[in-house]
Amino acid sequence: xxxxxxxxxxxxxxxxxxxxxxxxxxxxxxxxxxxxxxxxxxxxxxxxxxxxxxxxxxxxxxxxxxxxxxxxxxxxxxxxxxxxxxxxxxxxxxxxxxxxxxxxxxxxxxxxxxxxxxxxxxxxxxxxxxxxxxxxxxxxxxxxxxxxxxxxxxxxxxxxxxxxxxxxxxxxxxxxxxxxxxxxxxxxxxxxxxxxxxxxxxxxxxxxxxxxxxxxxxxxxxxxxxxxxxxxxxxxxxxxxxxxxxxxx
Numbered sequence: 001x002x003x004x005x006x007x008x009x010x011x012x013x014x015x016x017x018x019x020x021x022x023x024x025x026x027x028x029x030x031x032x033x034x035x036x037x038x039x040x041x042x043x044x045x046x047x048x049x050x051x052x053x054x055x056x057x058x059x060x061x062x063x064x065x066x067x068x069x070x071x072x073x074x075x076x077x078x079x080x081x082x083x084x085x086x087x088x089x090x091x092x093x094x095x096x097x098x099x100x101x102x103x104x105x106x107x108x109x110x111x112x113x114x115x116x117x118x119x120x121x122x123x124x125x126x127x128x129x130x131x132x133x134x135x136x137x138x139x140x141x142x143x144x145x146x147x148x149x150x151x152x153x154x155x156x157x158x159x160x161x162x163x164x165x166x167x168x169x170x171x172x173x174x175x176x177x178x179x180x181x182x183x184x185x186x187x188x189x190x191x192x193x194x195x196x197x198x199x200x201x202x203x204x205x206x207x208x209x210x211x212x213x214x215x216x217x218x219x220x221x222x223x224x225x226x227x228x229x230x231x232x233x234x235x236x237x238x239x240x241x242x243x244x245x246x247x248x249x
Contacts, residue, residue: 007199008070024054038104045111049075052086062086093124098131107140116204125218147239148205152179178204220245
């Protein structure tokens with residue numbers, strides 16, 4: 001699993017098109033419909049903290065957890081000016097250890113897809129369940145097998161924003177679920193100088209059966225599955241699905 005440390009200084013630049021405020025509201029609307037607005041929320045695999053900041057602006061106390069110290073350095077800088085600064089912790093999901101329980105948990109933008117070992121995936125869900133109060137919700141999203149096979153696959157992309165260019169090349173592995181992503185990021189270091197750093201990221205899509213079994217083993221009941229940014233069932237060509245799970249034991 002990549003630690004994202006090479007990618008972290010450029011993450012926000014290259015994901016400029018994500019509407020974090022809109023997505024955060026969408027997630028909180030799910031909490032309100034199915035349960036309640038959390039008072040203390042776990043933002044698991046929080047990255048550079050963009051969702052954590054949006055939840056904090058809603059008046060929620062937030063604990064942001066990520067395994068990348070580089071991403072968390074970017075996140076901590078965003079605490080300035082927040083009435084409720086986010087508590088950021090550098091931890092792997094399978095080693096999650098909070099100071100107490102939370103009454104809500106989220107994981108956004110296919111962060112859980114970066115856990116490519118199914119045993120570790122299951123252990124991470126168990127840890128999140130351990131620190132979640134009974135009957136409370138864990139809302140998360142995952143890339144679909146369709147996206148990995150048909151969209152990412154063995155494709156190649158190029159993007160440029162604010163002087164940073166990224167060559168993005170994908171390789172679909174034989175299981176048809178796992179994609180190895182190579183990011184070659186070029187940026188200016190002076191008037192006539194450029195440097196390139198490389199980050200290799202691996203993401204795995206999980207089948208419906210694997211997700212249901214892992215949730216059940218972790219003490220969750222799966223209450224709903226939605227297509228991305230909707231409250232409707234996913235379509236066959238859905239690229240990212242939203243899962244609403246309630247801790248029941």
